[in-house]
Structures are given as C-alpha cells and as structure tokens.
Amino acid sequence: MSAETYDVAIVGGGPAGLSAAIELKRRGVAKVALFERGTELGGIPRHCGHPPFGMREFGRILTGQAYARRLAGAAVAAGVTILAKYTVVHTGPDGLLTVASPAGIQTIQAARILIATGAREATRAQLLVPGVRPLGVMNTAALQAFVYQEGRIPFRRPVIVGSELVSLSAILTCRSHGIRPVAMVETEHEVQARPAFFALPRVLGVPVMTGAQVLAIEGSPRVTSVRLRLADGKETVLDCDGLIFSGRFIPEAALAEASALALDLGTGGPVIDQHGRSSDPNIFVVGNMIHPIETAGYCWAEGRRVARLIAAELANARNAEPDKTPGRRIIAGAGLKYVVPQRLTLEGRGTVPALNIRAIGAARGRLILSDGSGTVLRTQSVNTAPQKSIRFSLAGLNLAVDSSDLQLRLEPRP
Amino acid sequence: MTAFGDLVDAVIIGAGVVGCAMARRFSVEGASVVVLERAPDILSGASKANSAILHTGFDAPPGSVELQCMQSGYDEYMQIRESFNLPILETGAMVAAWDDSEEGRLPELLDQALLNGVADARLLGRAEVLAREPALGTHVRAALLVPREIIIDPWSAPLAYAMQAKALGARFQFNAGLLSARFDGDLWHLETPSGTLAARSVINSAGIQGDSVERMLLGEAQFEIRPRKGQFVVFDKAAAKHLRTILLPVPTARTKGVVLTRTIFGNLLVGPTAEEQEERERPDVTRPELDMLIAKAVELVPALAQAQVTAVYAGLRPASEEKHYRVHCLPEKGYFCAGGIRSTGLTAALGIARHVHGLWAQSRTAGGERFAAPPTFPLPNLAEHLPRDWQTPGHDGIVCHCEMVTGREIEAALGSPLPPGDFGGLRRRTRCAMGRCQGFNCLARLASLTEGRLSVPIAPEVDP
Structure with missing residues (x-):
C-alpha cells in the first residue's frame, strides 16, 4: 500500500500548530494535515476557562476555551485536514510519519513536517518531592481538565506549589469552582512571574510563601496535609486535601527523541535555527516545545512565521531541496x-x-x-x-x- | 463459588504476590479458599514496589528454603507464562565489580552460583563487560554474568495467579482486615469488617503485618517484622537505550544492594535503598535517598546525567530479625505461615505456594480433588517490546498518551473478573498515568471513566 501524501504534516493541535496550519492554507499550500492525539483541538488554552486570550489573534479578549474553539474553527474553515485521535509515533527521515489511530497504524508521507507538541508541567516525581503518594496531587492542567472538561471537583482546599503565570491561572480556576487554595508555595526566594501579579493571591487571601521547601506530602488514600520548611527555617504543617504542582514546564519532546532530532540541554527540546528548522532539514518545530514556556499568543505568532517560510520554500520549487x-x-x-x-x-x-x-x-x-x-x-x-x-x-x-x-x-x- | 459464611478449607490472609500465588496453588489443588485483604486491591503492600526481576537464585543461601522456592518458582513461572500471556525480557544480569575488593569477591560468587545449580554463570573481564554494555562507567573492573536473570511484569503475573484462583472458585474479600480470630480446637472463626467466616486452616501471607497476624491468631509470634524501606527512581524511556543487562552490585551480607535495570515497560529503574525503620504504614520517599539513587545510577552509567525522572516510589519490605524466610506451621491448629519474604518474593511466590501447600497437604487426611487442567486465559500485554493494544484497530482511542493505554484496555480492566479496587490497581493493570506526565493529560478523563467503579474513587465530587 502506498503512503498517503501531504505537503505539510503538522503534529499537535495547540495554538502553534493551528496557526501554522491556517497560515499554510492561506499561502496556498494544497494538502495540509494536522494530527492531534486528543479528541479535540485547542491545546492547553482549552483547559483555561478564564481570560485573557486572543488579543493578538482576534483583536478581542476571550477565555481560553473560546479562544481554542475559535482557532480550531478557523483551521477547519481554512481547509486543513484535521485528524483527531491520531497519534504520531515516529517521524522521518525523508518526511515519513508513522501514525496510530483507532483505525490502526499507517504511514504518511509529507514534504515537510512541523512538530508542535508543546510542553507540560513538571510532576511531583520529577521535582523529587518527598512524602507518600496519595490521591489529590496533580498539575494545573489536570485540575483544569477536571473542572472544565469533566465537571469534577478533585479537592476543596489545595496548596499550590509554584508562582509562575500558570500558578495564577490555577488560583483563578480554583476560585471559579468554589475551591479555596490554602497557600501558594514557591521554593525559590522570589515569585517567578512579575511581582505585580501577586496582588491577585493577596486580594483573595491566599498567602504566598517564598523560599519554602516541601518536606513531606502526607495522607492515605488522599492528601491530608503538607509539611513545609519556611524561609525562616521554621517547620509548619498545612492541612489541605490536594496539591497543585504548577509550572516548571518541560517540553513534550518524546516524539522528537524517538525521531532522533538533536536536543538542546537548556530547553530540553530540539535544537532549531531561526526558521524553526530542526537537525532534520525536513522537520520544523514551533511552540512551547522549543521554549518552555510562552503565551498562546506568542506560539500562535511563531506558528504563523514558520508557516510562511515553509510555504515559500515549497513554492520556490516543488520538492525543493530543503535548506541544509x-x-x-x-x-x-x-x-x-x-x-x-x-x-x-x-x-x-x-x-x-x-x-x-x-x-x-x-x-x-x-x-x-x-x-x-x-x-x-x-x-x-x-x-x-x-x-x-x-x-x-x-x-x-x-x-x-x-x-x-x-x-x-x-x-x-x- | 464459595459463599460468605460457608466453611472453607483455607483462609489466606494477604493478597500480595505470595497470597495470590497461594490462592492459585490451593485452588488448583482443589481446596476451597477465601483471601482476606485489608486494602482495596491485590498487591497493595510490598508487592507493588519491587525491581521486577525473575532471579535464578545464584546468590541465595545454598540449601535454603528460599533457594528451593526461588528455583521452583522460576521454573513454574516459565511453564505457565505462555498460557497467561505473561511477558519476559531476556536481559541476563551482571554482578559488576568496581574496585579491587569487589573484583576479589567475584570468584566466590561464581562458586556459589555453580553450587546453586546456575551452571551458565561465568566471569567476564573488563573488555567483555564494556563490549556488552558500552555505556557503563569505564572504571568497571569485571563482572559475573548470570544469563537467565530476566525481567517480568511484576503486576500482571500475580494478577494472573489471582484470576486463575478466582476462576476456580476462590473468593477475594477486599477492605477486609482481620479483626479477631478464635480456634475452637477444630475450626478457625475469623472476624472481618464484612462478617465472620469459618475455616479449617489459615495461611498467613500478610507481609508487613505477618507477625501481628500471627500474634492475633496464636497469641504470640515466633518472628518479628523489621520493615525495610526500599525507594526507587524510574527514568524516562529515552534512558533505556543506555543499558540492556540487569546491573547488580556485589551483594553485602544484609542486602542485594542497588540494582540498575530496564523495566518490561521500557523504562530504566534504579533502587532499592534498604532502610530499617519501625514505621509499617508509610512508605514515603525522601530527598537525600532519591538524590543518592540518581547519583548512583549516573556513577554506573554516566549518560544518565541527562535522563529525566518519570516516577519515584517506595515500598516496605517485610524483613524479619533473621535473614531467611520465616516459613513455619502448626498443623494441629491448621496454621501455616509464609513470613519475612523480604526480597525475592516475586520470583519465589509460586515456589513458596507449592512448598506451603505441601506442608498443608501432609497434615490432612482428605481434601478436594485436584484440577487436572485448570482454566487459563491471556492477560493483556503491557510489555513495551511486544504488541500492545493500541496497535490493533478498534481500540476506541488512546486515553493515556505517555504509556499508550487505550479506552478499550481501561474498560477491559474495569470489567474484568478481578477489577481494580483503587486507582493504583487500575494503573498496575493498564499502565495508565504511569508515564512521564503522571496524569497531566489523562487524570481527569480517568476520573470520569472510573466513576462508580473503584471502591476508592479518584475524585469523589461532581461539580454541582
């Protein structure tokens, strides 16, 4: 059986992948396929029921969910072939992709591949956080999937670990669902996002503890408390029923690793040039896998920029030798x-x-x-x-x- | 199936790997069996946290019950594994020596291996070691190669034992810790939270609580559990390419030491620590020990300095005040104990079950009829190197992307004859949320998919 062929195969349906797909179609690239392993498009923003998203893209302020829907709708309208529930398990060399779906495994051929698989938050295990391993410990994205996608409340009084922008997103998510964070704990000695933003937890009565170490997570089968060493060296126990590990983003680089792309120790993602080209000249990379982490709007703009280059390269000469x-x-x-x-x-x-x-x-x-x-x-x-x-x-x-x-x-x- | 309140031949206390193997052996031999487990699922104690190696017994004490059980357990596993679709990864193991004194001990280890009947063990020089494992630290000196040490799925195997027992009529009672026990001179009367049952005999495979169970039954215990905590670090799958052979240290008098090994699921695992402690219920991970394990792994295989951690865990091994297994019985009271299985239990379980059943059968004049051809059934394969469900069409989509677990696999586990009682049980049966993102992507979906089907729900509340 001959492989199905596309001009560009995009892996990942978040803001970067969607914007690249839309731009490629706008620039006249005929066959653009977008493979999304989940059931729906939109990436991380679809978990965010709060603003601000979409200023740069749509000139108005949207919730993450509305933004994700709008971007996905634009991709469909632009004529992108959307393949949801398709997992790309391997790419390259020479533009070959191995793809798994409920229909089975197939091989796809593409003139160029664009990987936009994003990033995820570091887990409690990766951070080597001590203690036992009860239910109720999760990342911000999992919490948001609980409340926004599944309509479930995983806990009522969590402690938030981290103080990045996404940590503030965790507070907003909690407060909109009657979840009252007990504290925000940052292991470093200063908050990690712009200090002015931390008016939000103060207004909401969530104490921000910088320079605090998690000494132990306690509870079985669910979290009952967390033991901390505070910046002044004193130990304290916070009663809580969950922990949210927010931020400390890590590239979702499993596919890049499996495809033997050169990786950068600094970002953890693939090495790229200024056009987003990886060590394989047929494969481009955009979005938060190459810079954990930027806003959805940044990834959207980057996807568009790299798409223009790919479109130009393909237009120059069909099957043009990629720039090496x-x-x-x-x-x-x-x-x-x-x-x-x-x-x-x-x-x-x-x-x-x-x-x-x-x-x-x-x-x-x-x-x-x-x-x-x-x-x-x-x-x-x-x-x-x-x-x-x-x-x-x-x-x-x-x-x-x-x-x-x-x-x-x-x-x-x- | 045995109904609650019926008189049964044997009540097995504890559904760890030893209890599951015991339930299978007794059921196959025609005994009526009830298994009491205090947790919501099988394998909830030490059996959920081991290094997943099927050992040859090359370094076990010659002539010991442990060696005998390990070797008969190994053989029986290999005999039955295909009928249950249980995987193996044939890696072999190397006991690596890193200095003069360790190198000097290899010949005696080889002698012990040969004495224990492990005839294919042999010494490798430095060049041979590095040819076999080029990523090892170059300061390695020599090694003892034990080709038949292999890697298995530590959870599907005991699940198969338990499911076969269940298919033969054994009853598993979860959330059923023993509350009290009385022997009336003929029968045992055991009180549990779900009622009292009567049994002709009691098998103690209660692991970390083995001595307390013995004390509850007999008034005193002839051994004392001294919990030994073992912490492990699981590296990301990208790290597995650095090592093929199981890497064992030269053992000390007390412990087998820190092992670096692949897992059958495609990761690389380092551990366990061996920390004596009083605490029996709190297998916590601690930062200095996790750091030590990672440093140790990097010392053995320098390329692991760049490896990401996927998971960390700890288990409490039921060591006792003596090094050997604490297998004993009081036939006149119908009491049989497999205690102090501090290590090697995964390998030895089938052998221990056979051994204890032998003691039990000697003490009885009549018994049930042996099943000549007990039913077998294939378990879902979770091994990375063998075909997985996602590769077969019609799987309803992938739920856990890191471990490629399909909706069909989740549903099959929840609907199986021995379904998981808690999230840990579902993870062990399917690999869901066991991968590098630890549920970042799939946890919420799993909470919905398992709604009403776990005795301990992932998240009890639905948004009002």
Missing part, C-alpha cells in the same frame, strides 16, 4: 538557562528574529554577545523576574562574516 546550510551556533553561557534559536543559518531566507533567552533565576545585569574570538558584538541591560523570557535583538548585526560559535552570557550587576 550548517549555520552558526549560539551557545548559552554563564547565567543563562537557554538561548533560542541555538543556530543561525546565514544564507537562509527570512529575517532573524530576536533571540529568546531565559536566565537561571532572575536576570539583573548585562547580556553580552561575543564571537569565537571573544570580541563583544552587542550588549543589552536586563532586569526581569525569574521565569520571564528576555528578547535580545540581532538587528543590524552582520553575522555572516565568519562561522565561529557565538556566545551569549549574563554578567550580573555587582
């Missing part, structure tokens, strides 16, 4: 968790967007970009909250002069 220029590496130096992209292809089409950077902890000081000989090419001063991403513009720099590795590092303010 080796390019120039960018290394995340001292003080930085990651720099995206990790590679710049100098001959490639399209513009070089700003670098997307995350520091280890809060970034206060100066970012320094240098080349292989140590010559400083550009600096930029920064002052941001720990989990906030930083943009570093490359505009105006002539990077084609040599091919040595570039390095970006953070020099902390003394």
Whole structure:
C-alpha cells in the first residue's frame, strides 16, 4: 500500500500548530494535515476557562476555551485536514510519519513536517518531592481538565506549589469552582512571574510563601496535609486535601527523541535555527516545545512565521531541496538557562528574529554577545523576574562574516 | 463459588504476590479458599514496589528454603507464562565489580552460583563487560554474568495467579482486615469488617503485618517484622537505550544492594535503598535517598546525567530479625505461615505456594480433588517490546498518551473478573498515568471513566 501524501504534516493541535496550519492554507499550500492525539483541538488554552486570550489573534479578549474553539474553527474553515485521535509515533527521515489511530497504524508521507507538541508541567516525581503518594496531587492542567472538561471537583482546599503565570491561572480556576487554595508555595526566594501579579493571591487571601521547601506530602488514600520548611527555617504543617504542582514546564519532546532530532540541554527540546528548522532539514518545530514556556499568543505568532517560510520554500520549487546550510551556533553561557534559536543559518531566507533567552533565576545585569574570538558584538541591560523570557535583538548585526560559535552570557550587576 | 459464611478449607490472609500465588496453588489443588485483604486491591503492600526481576537464585543461601522456592518458582513461572500471556525480557544480569575488593569477591560468587545449580554463570573481564554494555562507567573492573536473570511484569503475573484462583472458585474479600480470630480446637472463626467466616486452616501471607497476624491468631509470634524501606527512581524511556543487562552490585551480607535495570515497560529503574525503620504504614520517599539513587545510577552509567525522572516510589519490605524466610506451621491448629519474604518474593511466590501447600497437604487426611487442567486465559500485554493494544484497530482511542493505554484496555480492566479496587490497581493493570506526565493529560478523563467503579474513587465530587 502506498503512503498517503501531504505537503505539510503538522503534529499537535495547540495554538502553534493551528496557526501554522491556517497560515499554510492561506499561502496556498494544497494538502495540509494536522494530527492531534486528543479528541479535540485547542491545546492547553482549552483547559483555561478564564481570560485573557486572543488579543493578538482576534483583536478581542476571550477565555481560553473560546479562544481554542475559535482557532480550531478557523483551521477547519481554512481547509486543513484535521485528524483527531491520531497519534504520531515516529517521524522521518525523508518526511515519513508513522501514525496510530483507532483505525490502526499507517504511514504518511509529507514534504515537510512541523512538530508542535508543546510542553507540560513538571510532576511531583520529577521535582523529587518527598512524602507518600496519595490521591489529590496533580498539575494545573489536570485540575483544569477536571473542572472544565469533566465537571469534577478533585479537592476543596489545595496548596499550590509554584508562582509562575500558570500558578495564577490555577488560583483563578480554583476560585471559579468554589475551591479555596490554602497557600501558594514557591521554593525559590522570589515569585517567578512579575511581582505585580501577586496582588491577585493577596486580594483573595491566599498567602504566598517564598523560599519554602516541601518536606513531606502526607495522607492515605488522599492528601491530608503538607509539611513545609519556611524561609525562616521554621517547620509548619498545612492541612489541605490536594496539591497543585504548577509550572516548571518541560517540553513534550518524546516524539522528537524517538525521531532522533538533536536536543538542546537548556530547553530540553530540539535544537532549531531561526526558521524553526530542526537537525532534520525536513522537520520544523514551533511552540512551547522549543521554549518552555510562552503565551498562546506568542506560539500562535511563531506558528504563523514558520508557516510562511515553509510555504515559500515549497513554492520556490516543488520538492525543493530543503535548506541544509550548517549555520552558526549560539551557545548559552554563564547565567543563562537557554538561548533560542541555538543556530543561525546565514544564507537562509527570512529575517532573524530576536533571540529568546531565559536566565537561571532572575536576570539583573548585562547580556553580552561575543564571537569565537571573544570580541563583544552587542550588549543589552536586563532586569526581569525569574521565569520571564528576555528578547535580545540581532538587528543590524552582520553575522555572516565568519562561522565561529557565538556566545551569549549574563554578567550580573555587582 | 464459595459463599460468605460457608466453611472453607483455607483462609489466606494477604493478597500480595505470595497470597495470590497461594490462592492459585490451593485452588488448583482443589481446596476451597477465601483471601482476606485489608486494602482495596491485590498487591497493595510490598508487592507493588519491587525491581521486577525473575532471579535464578545464584546468590541465595545454598540449601535454603528460599533457594528451593526461588528455583521452583522460576521454573513454574516459565511453564505457565505462555498460557497467561505473561511477558519476559531476556536481559541476563551482571554482578559488576568496581574496585579491587569487589573484583576479589567475584570468584566466590561464581562458586556459589555453580553450587546453586546456575551452571551458565561465568566471569567476564573488563573488555567483555564494556563490549556488552558500552555505556557503563569505564572504571568497571569485571563482572559475573548470570544469563537467565530476566525481567517480568511484576503486576500482571500475580494478577494472573489471582484470576486463575478466582476462576476456580476462590473468593477475594477486599477492605477486609482481620479483626479477631478464635480456634475452637477444630475450626478457625475469623472476624472481618464484612462478617465472620469459618475455616479449617489459615495461611498467613500478610507481609508487613505477618507477625501481628500471627500474634492475633496464636497469641504470640515466633518472628518479628523489621520493615525495610526500599525507594526507587524510574527514568524516562529515552534512558533505556543506555543499558540492556540487569546491573547488580556485589551483594553485602544484609542486602542485594542497588540494582540498575530496564523495566518490561521500557523504562530504566534504579533502587532499592534498604532502610530499617519501625514505621509499617508509610512508605514515603525522601530527598537525600532519591538524590543518592540518581547519583548512583549516573556513577554506573554516566549518560544518565541527562535522563529525566518519570516516577519515584517506595515500598516496605517485610524483613524479619533473621535473614531467611520465616516459613513455619502448626498443623494441629491448621496454621501455616509464609513470613519475612523480604526480597525475592516475586520470583519465589509460586515456589513458596507449592512448598506451603505441601506442608498443608501432609497434615490432612482428605481434601478436594485436584484440577487436572485448570482454566487459563491471556492477560493483556503491557510489555513495551511486544504488541500492545493500541496497535490493533478498534481500540476506541488512546486515553493515556505517555504509556499508550487505550479506552478499550481501561474498560477491559474495569470489567474484568478481578477489577481494580483503587486507582493504583487500575494503573498496575493498564499502565495508565504511569508515564512521564503522571496524569497531566489523562487524570481527569480517568476520573470520569472510573466513576462508580473503584471502591476508592479518584475524585469523589461532581461539580454541582
């Protein structure tokens, strides 16, 4: 049996994958298939019953659910072939995909593959949190699926661990369903999202405890309490009936790993160039797998940008050889968790967007970009909250002069 | 099936791997059986947290009951496994030596293996070890290779034993801890939360509570459980490519030590610790020990420094004040005990059951009739290297994406003759929520799919 063929096969139906699919169709790409392993499109936003979503995409403020529905509707209207309940189990090389569905396993052939499988929150196990393992311990996304998708209340008095944007989303989700968080606990010494946002828990009477360590989760069969060591070294026990581990996002990179794409230790996701191209020239990657984590709007814009490049590449010549220029590496130096992209292809089409950077902890000081000989090419001063991403513009720099590795590092303010 | 209140030949206390094997053996031999389990499901104690290896007994004490039970258990597993569709992963094991003193002990371990009848064990030099396992730390010195040590599914196997017992008429009573017991000179009268039952004999396979059960039955116990906590770390499936052979340390007098092994589900597992403690009901994980296990794994296989953790867990092994199994009986009271099965229980269970049934049969003049051809049935395969349900059309969609568990598998487990009593039981039967996202994607859906079908629900409340 010959494989079914598409121009572009997109893996993952969240904001990045949907926006790329819509844009590809808009640019005249004939056969675009989107494979979604779940039953419905929309990705993480479909779990969020609260605003703000959609400003950049639709010019109005929507709940995550309304936003997800709207984006999915646009993809259908654009003529994207939507294949829900289809799991891509392997990709490449040469644009081959192995796909499992309730109908069985099949092979798909695509001129280009776009992976947009997103990210997930770190689990209690990954964070090596001590204690016993009762029911009632989950991530924010699971809580949101409980209340928004399944109409269930998993607990009434949880403790939220984490203080990122998604942790605030957890508070909003709880409060809209009569769940009253007991406390918000952050292991670092400062909140991870912009401090001004933490007026929300204060107004709602949820104490925010920074610098607190979880010493033990207790209870059987359900959570009954959590034991903490507070910033001042004192121990305390909070009675609660659940724990929400929020944030500390990890790329959903299983497919990329199975497909032997080169991975970046900083992000945990695939290594890409500024066009989103992975180490396999037929495979592009967009969305939160390459930068855990950005907003839905950011992923949407990125999906659109990469889709334009793919459309142009396919239009230039049918079955055009993909761009295989080796390019120039960018290394995340001292003080930085990651720099995206990790590679710049100098001959490639399209513009070089700003670098997307995350520091280890809060970034206060100066970012320094240098080349292989140590010559400083550009600096930029920064002052941001720990989990906030930083943009570093490359505009105006002539990077084609040599091919040595570039390095970006953070020099902390003394 | 045996009805509550009927007089039964044997009441088995505890539905861990030993209790499940015991129920199967007694049922196959024609005895009427009731199994009392205090938890909502089988395998809720030490049996849910082991390293899932079928051991040859190469390092067991020569001439011991433990060795005899391990070897007969191993053989019986291999005989029956195909009729229950129970998987094996033939990896072999290496006892690796990392310094002079460990290397010096390998010849005596080889002698012990040969004495124990493990004739294919042999020593490997450093080059052979590294040729077999190129990802090992290069400071490895030598190893004892034991080819027939293999990996099994630690939960489907005992489930098969229990299901066969059930098919032969055994009754499993869950949430049924023993409240009191009285022997009237002829029969036992056992009080449980769901009523009193009468039995000609009692088999104690109560694991971590083995001594308290013996004390409740006999007034005193001839052994004392000294709980030994074992913590484990499960690495993501991407890590499994770094190791094929089970990696055992040179054992100490007290414990088999920390093992690094694949699991049949495609992960890599490191553990257990061996922590003596008084506490019997709280198998908690602790940060220094988890850090130690991860460091140990990285020391053995340096590439694991980049590996992600999928799960952590702990179990309390029912060690006693002596190293050996505590198998004993009082035939005149119809009391039989398989206690102190601190380790190797997964391998030995079928052998222990055969051994204890032998003691029981000697003490009796009459009994039921043996089933010449007891019914068998294939269990769903959960092993990663063999065909899974998602690969067969018509599975109703994948519910758990990390472990590729289908709606059809969830439904089959919930509707089986021995359905799960709690979420842990469903996880062990299907692998749902056992993968890298630990329920990030599927937990809420599972709460709905299992509504009204688990005695301990995942989330009891529906939004009003």
